[in-house]
Amino acid sequence: MNVLVINCGSSSLKFQLINSDSEQVLAKGLCERIGIDGSLTYQPAGGEKVKSDKAMPTHTEAIQFVIDALTDDKTGVVKDLKEIGAVGHRVVHGGEKFAKSVVITDEVMKAIEECNDLAPLHNPANLIGINACQKLMPGTPMVAVFDTAFHQTMPAKAYMYGLPYEYYDKYKVRRYGFHGTSHSFVSKRAAELVGKPYDAVKTIVCHLGNGASICAVENGESVDTSMGLTPLEGLVMGTRSGDIDPAILEFIAKKEDLDIAGLMTMLNKKSGVFGLSNNLSSDFRDLTSAAESGNEIAATTVDVFCYRVAKYVGSYVAAMNGVDVIAFTAGIGENASLVREKVMEYLGYLGVAIDKEANDSHGEEVKISTPDSKVDVFVIPTNEELAIARETVALV
Ligand code: AMP
Numbered sequence: 001m002n003v004l005v006i007n008c009g010s011s012s013l014k015f016q017l018i019n020s021d022s023e024q025v026l027a028k029g030l031c032e033r034i035g036i037d038g039s040l041t042y043q044p045a046g047g048e049k050v051k052s053d054k055a056m057p058t059h060t061e062a063i064q065f066v067i068d069a070l071t072d073d074k075t076g077v078v079k080d081l082k083e084i085g086a087v088g089h090r091v092v093h094g095g096e097k098f099a100k101s102v103v104i105t106d107e108v109m110k111a112i113e114e115c116n117d118l119a120p121l122h123n124p125a126n127l128i129g130i131n132a133c134q135k136l137m138p139g140t141p142m143v144a145v146f147d148t149a150f151h152q153t154m155p156a157k158a159y160m161y162g163l164p165y166e167y168y169d170k171y172k173v174r175r176y177g178f179h180g181t182s183h184s185f186v187s188k189r190a191a192e193l194v195g196k197p198y199d200a201v202k203t204i205v206c207h208l209g210n211g212a213s214i215c216a217v218e219n220g221e222s223v224d225t226s227m228g229l230t231p232l233e234g235l236v237m238g239t240r241s242g243d244i245d246p247a248i249l250e251f252i253a254k255k256e257d258l259d260i261a262g263l264m265t266m267l268n269k270k271s272g273v274f275g276l277s278n279n280l281s282s283d284f285r286d287l288t289s290a291a292e293s294g295n296e297i298a299a300t301t302v303d304v305f306c307y308r309v310a311k312y313v314g315s316y317v318a319a320m321n322g323v324d325v326i327a328f329t330a331g332i333g334e335n336a337s338l339v340r341e342k343v344m345e346y347l348g349y350l351g352v353a354i355d356k357e358a359n360d361s362h363g364e365e366v367k368i369s370t371p372d373s374k375v376d377v378f379v380i381p382t383n384e385e386l387a388i389a390r391e392t393v394a395l396v
Pocket of ligand 1 (some may be wrong): 208209211238282283330331335336
């Protein structure tokens with residue numbers, strides 16, 4: 001079956017058409033500046049990437065252009081829409097309502113809408129994408145795959161905050177966690193790589209990208225993760241602060257005369273390794289090369305990032321009373337060998353031994369611990385689109 005995987009943002013839409021039997025990507029692309037002017041980037045497998053400007057007042061036009069490109073006589077990869085068996089939609093927040101992916105019905109749409117409060121920037125855009133697809137592809141089954149669902153197995157001791165209980169009761173303020181599709185995909189693969197059943201292995205997945213989170217996966221279930229009610233908590237990220245003393249907010253608000261919106265912009269867009277490096281860059285390629293050429297702020301920034309990752313890994317070893325496998329994934333995890341090396345150096349007490357030669361690799365699946373290391377450490381490239389396609393096929 002061919003599955004169209006859609007990841008819809010407020011002004012952009014990423015897509016892949018995946019054949020679920022071969023698990024090959026038939027075509028992929030991106031619509032940008034939806035509602036502003038509009039452009040489509042489209043690339044069929046083995047073909048040239050083509051970018052064209054197209055008027056996209058709404059997501060419906062954007063999806064129509066995607067369908068046109070996929071079915072085009074010259075560059076298309078299917079003859080008509082009937083060859084697309086299902087659509088898998090990435091949905092950011094499923095709250096406590098969704099512990100699994102679901103086939104989209106009217107009730108599901110209502111329930112996703114009820115989670116809008118929890119992800120006001122993302123969920124409404126995800127719903128717009130689903131509505132537009134339903135309009136243009138009536139009768140094609142659609143599935144929602146939630147970033148939060150994998151973490152619904154966390155116990156209360158991991159998801160409750162030390163806040164007045166009434167906020168959980170009234171507003172469902174708790175840890176949800178994100179990147180669930182990636183943590184699930186990578187932890188399953190890690191179990192395969194060590195040749196153990198998924199439900200008999202303790203894994204820590206370090207998803208280190210522009211957004212970054214860590215997850216403790218015990219016997220196939222997420223038992224703790226570093227992101228919280230929102231993706232702001234946890235690691236130091238590209239531009240997000242991660243964990244800070246909450247009292248800093250009042251202190252800075254008074255000094256800088258910032259309101260809540262100003263504080264949130266500071267925490268989400270001006271902090272992280274970008275802010276910490278004195279606005280040098282949010283990109284680890286720039287930061288690691290600056291650090292290597294003697295830039296002290298860049299070196300400290302890389303150290304802060306790695307130290308925080310190592311602290312989380314240590315806390316999840318405690319949470320699971322042990323660890324069998326550690327996996328690095330996403331842009332930084334798959335590519336930045338310096339970051340992996342620095343994190344692994346902190347883990348010597350666990351008996352982690354690094355294979356430096358193997359660690360000098362980028363973007364490939366590889367074991368980076370030595371054969372006598374007490375914990376197996378891997379780089380496992382994530383593939384959220386493939387995971388969404390698999391979930392979609394399983395449900396339809
Ligand atoms: P992601 O959000 O998973 O797409 O990851 C994006 C981030 O990965 C970028 O902002 C970079 O910091 C990082 N990244 C990508 N490629 C490399 C590389 N070759 N070396 C170091 N960092 C990289």
